Amino acid sequence: MKKILAGVLCxxxxxxxxxxxSFADETEAAGNGLAExxxxxxxxxxxxxPYGYMDDNGDYTGFDLELAAAVCDLEGWELVARPIDWDSKxxxxxxxxxxxxxxxxxxxxxxxxxxxxxxxxxxxxxxVTAEDTGIASLDDLAGKxxxxxxxxxxxxxxxxxxxxxxxxxxxxxxxxFGDYNTAFAELQAGSLDAVAIxxxxxxxxxxxxxxxxxxxxxxxxxxxxxxxxxxxxxxxGIINADLATLLENGTFDxxxxxxxxxxxxxxxxCLAESLGVEAETEADA
Amino acid sequence: xxxLEMKHIRKSFDGLEVIRDISLQVDQGEVLSIIGPSGxxxxxxxxxxxxxxxxDAGEIxxxxxxxxxxxxxxxxxxxxxxxxxxxxxCFGLVFQNFNLFPHFSVLKNIVDPMVHNQKKPxxxxxxxAMDLLGxxxxxxxxxxxxxxxxxxxxxxxxxxxxxxxxPQVLFFDEPTSALDPELTGEVLKVxxxxxxxxxxxxxVTHEMxxxxxxxxxxxxxxxxxxxxxGSSEEVFSAKNDRMKAFxxxxxx
Amino acid sequence: xxxxVMMQQLGSGLLRSIHIFALxxxxxLPLGLLVSFGRMSKNRIIRSIVWIYISVMRGTPLMLxxxxxxxxxxxxxxxxxxxxxxxxxIIIAFSVNYAAYFxxxxxxxxxxxxxxxxxxxRILGYSRTSTFFRIILPQVIxxxxxSVTNEVITLVKDTSLAFSxxxxxxxxxxxxxxxxxxxxMPFLAxxxxxxxxxxxxxxxxxxxxxxxxxxx
Numbered sequence: 232m233k234k235i236l237a238g239v240l241c242x243x244x245x246x247x248x249x250x251x252x253s254f255a256d257e258t259e260a261a262g263n264g265l266a267e268x269x270x271x272x273x274x275x276x277x278x279x280x281p282y283g284y285m286d287d288n289g290d291y292t293g294f295d296l297e298l299a300a301a302v303c304d305l306e307g308w309e310l311v312a313r314p315i316d317w318d319s320k321x322x323x324x325x326x327x328x329x330x331x332x333x334x335x336x337x338x339x340x341x342x343x344x345x346x347x348x349x350x351x352x353x354x355x356x357x358x359v360t361a362e363d364t365g366i367a368s369l370d371d372l373a374g375k376x377x378x379x380x381x382x383x384x385x386x387x388x389x390x391x392x393x394x395x396x397x398x399x400x401x402x403x404x405x406x407x408f409g410d411y412n413t414a415f416a417e418l419q420a421g422s423l424d425a426v427a428i429x430x431x432x433x434x435x436x437x438x439x440x441x442x443x444x445x446x447x448x449x450x451x452x453x454x455x456x457x458x459x460x461x462x463x464x465x466x467x468g469i470i471n472a473d474l475a476t477l478l479e480n481g482t483f484d485x486x487x488x489x490x491x492x493x494x495x496x497x498x499x500x501c502l503a504e505s506l507g508v509e510a511e512t513e514a515d516a
Numbered sequence: 517x518x519x520l521e522m523k524h525i526r527k528s529f530d531g532l533e534v535i536r537d538i539s540l541q542v543d544q545g546e547v548l549s550i551i552g553p554s555g556x557x558x559x560x561x562x563x564x565x566x567x568x569x570x571x572d573a574g575e576i577x578x579x580x581x582x583x584x585x586x587x588x589x590x591x592x593x594x595x596x597x598x599x600x601x602x603x604x605x606c607f608g609l610v611f612q613n614f615n616l617f618p619h620f621s622v623l624k625n626i627v628d629p630m631v632h633n634q635k636k637p638x639x640x641x642x643x644x645a646m647d648l649l650g651x652x653x654x655x656x657x658x659x660x661x662x663x664x665x666x667x668x669x670x671x672x673x674x675x676x677x678x679x680x681x682x683p684q685v686l687f688f689d690e691p692t693s694a695l696d697p698e699l700t701g702e703v704l705k706v707x708x709x710x711x712x713x714x715x716x717x718x719x720v721t722h723e724m725x726x727x728x729x730x731x732x733x734x735x736x737x738x739x740x741x742x743x744x745x746g747s748s749e750e751v752f753s754a755k756n757d758r759m760k761a762f763x764x765x766x767x768x
Numbered sequence: 769x770x771x772x773v774m775m776q777q778l779g780s781g782l783l784r785s786i787h788i789f790a791l792x793x794x795x796x797l798p799l800g801l802l803v804s805f806g807r808m809s810k811n812r813i814i815r816s817i818v819w820i821y822i823s824v825m826r827g828t829p830l831m832l833x834x835x836x837x838x839x840x841x842x843x844x845x846x847x848x849x850x851x852x853x854x855x856x857x858i859i860i861a862f863s864v865n866y867a868a869y870f871x872x873x874x875x876x877x878x879x880x881x882x883x884x885x886x887x888x889x890r891i892l893g894y895s896r897t898s899t900f901f902r903i904i905l906p907q908v909i910x911x912x913x914x915s916v917t918n919e920v921i922t923l924v925k926d927t928s929l930a931f932s933x934x935x936x937x938x939x940x941x942x943x944x945x946x947x948x949x950x951x952x953m954p955f956l957a958x959x960x961x962x963x964x965x966x967x968x969x970x971x972x973x974x975x976x977x978x979x980x981x982x983x984x
Contacts, residue, residue: 274934277936277940277944277947278943278944278946278947279947280947280948284944284947284948285769285777285941285944285945285948286769286948287769287770287773288773289769289773289776289777289780313934314934314936314940314944315934316931316932316933316934318932319835319932319933319934322835322839322843323934325842325843326839326842326843326849327842327848327849328849328854410943410946410947411947411950412943412946412947412950412951412952415950416952435950436950439949439950439951440950566891568887568890568891601893604891604893605893607891608891609891611884611887611888613884615882615884615885615887615888616888617885617888617889617903618907618983618984619906619907619910619983628902629892629893629894632894632898632902633892633893633894633898634893661982661983662983663983663984677892678891678892681892681893
């Protein structure tokens with residue numbers, strides 16, 4: 232029995248090593264900076280409408296995924312929309328399982344951790360409350376329980392070291408939640424007084440529900456961009472050029488028009504502006 | 517040639533010597549009973565003979581072949597492969613607790629070892645098994661499961677199972693000790709009927725009248741040693757103090 | 769999203785969950801038996817290694833093990849992960865984890881067998897292997913079936929942990945639909961699917977238990 236067991240253990244170990252080395256063969260295969268040849272793997276949170284979500288037919292879509300699809304059309308790539316666990320996004324990107332995070336991804340404050348494309352949406356972090364709570368301004372939040380999605384831009388804003396850390400310190404409690412459905416249920420049930428989230432998501436969520444308002448005072452304004460593994464300038468450059476093309480040929484505005492009523496009004500778009508700024512910078516140089 | 521010879525066997529458990537230099541011999545067709553008080557080493561002796569226990573010293577011979585011995589350096593040795601198999605196939609053992617296989621029917625308990633280990637054709641095995649069950653008065657229980665049998669019935673099935681493999685010597689380890697008193701009779705009757713068939717038997721038992729009546733040879737063991745040995749009449753009429761003490765206890 | 773599409777989506781998620789469930793059982797049940805042999809081995813080194821393995825598997829969260837198996841080869845070994853690796857890693861992590869639990873169940877069953885069964889088998893001429901597979905294992909299976917049923921039902925629910933490796937099984941799909949619809953309905957539907965799945969599993973296990981009731 233001992234010998235059999237030892238044999239099996241050795242075989243298992245050998246098999247797992249072989250298995251791994253077969254993965255190793257793929258390491259140097261990528262020629263165009265993509266993780267898998269000809270496939271553009273976009274990591275996104277499928278619980279993040281309108282940027283990435285499951286549509287009525289059960290397919291993954293959203294503003295960001297449509298943009299990614301348009302880029303793939305230009306490049307002749309195959310788009311792979313890969314829903315990921317948001318908490319594991321760094322591991323997924325770092326290990327090369329995905330080529331980029333393209334999912335209403337706030338660039339501000341994360342510049343040291345990722346290589347970012349040009350920003351294409353002006354986002355704001357806002358506060359949503361139920362209509363009848365009597366909270367009308369940021370000052371009214373003192374002592375209240377405010378919910379924020381784990382690992383989100385709103386959280387890093389309100390935490391120690393964030394731009395709104397002082398405001399965050401006035402809260403009774405800063406409570407993290409996993410997904411927006413739960414957060415809104417908690418708002419309704421009264422276990423949360425307010426929720427701090429991205430304005431686009433807030434617009435989408437409020438459109439589907441009764442009795443919520445967005446405070447007029449915003450927490451900040453920030454920008455969305457496509458995030459690449461730090462140092463992947465080659466792929467980032469391709470995407471930047473393609474975004475410029477999409478803006479030029481009108482595809483960007485076409486896609487944006489579809490989402491105007493789903494939480495991304497035209498005044499949030501900033502691709503033209505950021506490309507213009509870049510053009511000027513280049514001209515200066 | 518003796519069927520079984522045990523020479524100068526010793527066996528200790530945790531430093532306590534339970535068998536001290538015992539030798540015995542069983543001839544073809546002979547019935548040997550081993551009697552003695554509890555803890556005298558009778559069952560251990562049987563377990564050494566059937567190779568369920570190793571021995572610390574001495575030799576065991578089956579059919580003139582050495583089948584267990586202790587090397588000068590103290591390691592115990594069994595012969596290899598076929599020789600050991602052959603030794604194993606000469607004996608059967610009936611346990612105190614029957615040890616039937618509960619997930620097999622009565623018939624399968626008997627047939628499975630014949631077919632699986634002796635490679636007998638199934639039909640032949642079933643026929644032999646049914647004959648044996650008939651002889652045990654259990655023909656109607658062939659399809660029953662052990663849990664549906666009384667203790668006496670279970671022990672008779674166990675005897676049939678052992679007999680089915682055609683052993684030359686059959687060991688019984690206190691075959692009636694686990695039974696209610698009213699059930700011992702049916703089992704003893706079966707064993708008696710085997711003696712008439714001239715199968716050699718080694719019986720460890722507390723049934724003194726039974727031992728006296730059935731045995732060609734009787735061994736009285738006490739404290740790991742053979743105290744008295746001889747023919748049935750010789751032993752049961754011996755004037756040994758320990759034996760007297762033993763019988764005295766039995767009567768009370 | 770129409771009710772029908774939602775059910776279709778959840779159904780396809782359910783198929784993925786069943787996929788994990790079935791493959792995990794297929795690998796972990798035999799592997800668990802092997803591990804239990806290691807756990808009961810006479811060799812002290814094998815016994816200790818297996819003991820450590822079991823205690824790590826039972827002492828750390830399955831979600832962590834999933835991440836370790838999936839990302840480990842890249843972050844520790846520097847190996848590139850292929851597309852097939854995601855599902856493979858899930859099955860490896862689940863199988864290796866459940867094998868540890870099954871091993872302890874097998875062990876308790878094997879150790880509860882009376883020595884007389886081994887002795888009778890030996891006297892009747894069964895080899896060690898046939899003794900185990902013909903005499904011991906069938907009885908062990910009957911003894912451990914209730915504990916195995918518990919683990920199997922836990923496995924049905926644990927399949928939702930595959931989401932930590934972005935594998936879109938049923939619960940993940942339910943969360944995604946819920947986000948899109950801003951509604952809890954999909955969770956109710958998912959709960960119903962899990963319940964029915966488990967009811968079928970429990971029914972099947974009960975049938976097996978009953979079929980072994982012919983002896984005690």
